[in-house]
Amino acid sequence: MGEYIIRRLLFGLVVLLIMVTFIFVMIRAVPGDAVTLQLQEAGAASEEQVAALQAELGLDKNVFVQLVDWVTGAVQGDLGSSFWSDRPVVEMIAERLPITLELTFISVVLAILIGIPIGVISAVKHNKFIDHFLRLISVGGLSVPNFWVGLILLTFLSLTFNWMPPLSYQPFTVDPIANLQQMILPAICLAMTLSASIVRMTRSALLEVLHSDFIRTIRSKGAKERIVIYKHALRNSLVSVITLIGLQVGYLLGGTVVLESIFSLPGLGSLIFETVTLRDYPVVQASVLVFGAMFLLVNLIVDIMYGWVDPRIRNS
């Protein structure tokens, strides 16, 4: 198992390197850079000013030289400084990452709490009215964009109940109630899509298991239906649900970019949102790197969890 984890981690590093190179080159290929934007802010500028600022930000060098410089720094834990505020990127990310982690965690928990029970009901009541109804809702959850639900929720709550979450962000450690009020709406939006996929996956996996021979054997032994479903069938269908969650966390992280902006949460997602517009390359690169690392880590955890859920994998 140890060797397996190390191999996966090394493989992850390669993936991250490819990803960072891609982002590094792509964001520089988009027209407009921090130099143009900063000098635009400061009114008109001469050629010399442009050249001076380019040199200051290191943008006058060849893009691959820049990449090598940046990766060398990154390996040593130095992700550079923001082109705009001059703050160390590591510091900016450290400030914002916990917010995104909390949001993602709450969303996943919420999605599991909603998704699995509904999936079970749907499977057990296979082809009955309630099954059709729940499937309809889950298709809805998959089709409606989560940022749209966010906007509707905000507008609806302020219109109907004259309520919206407290404005200025409060860390959980300072004011847990305000913090949860701020987290719950974006978490619901993010959980919506994920729980819809969980419902569908739980339902189909459970149905498959319920039709297998060993379930018939257990039933014929006279086991209670509850035991059949929860102890035997559900456990056996969880592997695919867990795989799905691991893969979907990527979408979840992507969703934070827009939802954090809508709900004024100063997390890593809204940092990307702000800095892409400003062409703040070091911050964008580092944030994408962190997002990528989170995604890989979650999937590694998922792989390890397979063993925990399914002893057959553990022993093989």
Next chain:
Amino acid sequence: MNQRLKWMCFSFLLLLTLTLAACSGGKETAKESNESENPSSSDSSQSDEPKYGGTVTVAMPADALTLDPHESATYQVHDRAGLVYNKLVTFKTGPDAAYADATIVPDLAEEWEVSEDGKTYTFHLREAYWHDLPPVNGRKVVAEDVVATMENILNQPGHQLNLLDAVESIEAPDEQTVVFNLKTVFAPFLTNMASHFMWILPKEAIEGQINLAEEAIGTGPFMLEKWDKNIKASYVRNPNYFEEGKPYLDGVDIMIIPDQAARIAAFRTGQIEYMSEISPEDWENLKRTNPDTIENRKLYATQSQLAMGMKHEKFKDERVRQAISMAIDRQNAVDRIYGGGEISAPVNPTMGDWSLPIEEREELLAYDPEKAKQLLADAGFPNGFDTVIMTTEAYGEELVRLAQWVAEDLKAIGINAEIEVAEYGSFIERWRAGDFELKFGYITRYQEVDEWLYYQFHTNGVGNYFGDSYPELDKILEEQRVLLDVDARKAKVHEAQRYILKHVLNPMPIVTQYRTLPIPPYLQAWHEHASYGYIHMKNVWLDK
């Protein structure tokens, strides 16, 4: 069991429908009953004695990246700078001042004189004190502070530098006097000193004892208490502010809310007092739920402009440019898209009678598609031509809609204009590189007539990116700069605008729209100014 579930679902849906119906029904009646009270409550100029206390919360879509006003020219930096800093002179605000009033009033300078030759300006400082914070610890403001600030501006690139173009030297003959010696007579000088780029900083800041990026220690009505980046900046009342008894507010909070729908929801629920402009549609909705909200409609301090890429042969023909200008139904466009506005001119209409009178604007920029077609045919394009209008969504969707309107109008005379919506960074880069045929956008909110004209149209103007050169116009623009007599200068400024419109020079003014900047009814003395810095905030009070 199944039957029961079915019933439960059915009753849930029924309940939901009924609740929604009840909600919307209730709202309808509430609106009607409140609408009649609207006129009386929307009168913000109450004669009551100002009350002390309370905090005004302003929402901004993005946070400032630095607090250093010499480092950045963004409104995020300069709007909040005005809470903390003062200028030597400032613009007039108040119930009897216009939104973009150009009247210059004392700020840190109590009074000033101009020498007879018009080349020396002497400012006498008032008795004012820096905020009681280290390292200045409430010391008196002296002339050296002003000199240090100005020298710092002169040593940095950017728009600020252009405003001090004419300055030869700055002296401090005594503690309370600052003298500016100019190279030539320069009519825009005093207005430029009132520009939001001219905040006076303590000399300790210039010497590096204050971290200007993170701290703000000035003479203004408010002091920076705390800045949680990307969340909130809190300002508290300065008890030693030089205007006796002011400000009335305990503080001002600047809250970062990136999303417009979230800002409107926050306004609706009373969590913020001010959030900059909202669209006509959003205003209609807001009025329905919060009927006593004051619309606060102002003519925008900038304008939409259509720029032509002059490297393309077809735009070099004046008849083509005239045809384009004549094809656009400006008044109809601004009324339909923004719910009102004016046909613009090279000097924005907010500049009062420095801009051309509205009748003249309407005449010079009249809508005449027939004549436009004729001109196009005369220029050798009887069947029109294909072109692309580059615009951006960064300024809001209305601008894109206006661009679409322009494209439709152009289509009517045979010019097949495609709209290309570029992301902001690309838009700026391509604009600067001249990589466009037609470019549609707003321009900086200039404060001085000279900025509107000389910067954009003079051969050496800093905003004339492609060096378009019209020697006849250059002469008029240079002449207006040295006329100290207001009427004589105004006549020159009008002459220049007529010249620009007659020859349809780049960029072509389109419209100046009204913006709705809603405020709650209890916000009193909210007489904002078109320049940055919330310079009216010292007079604002809450009636609640």
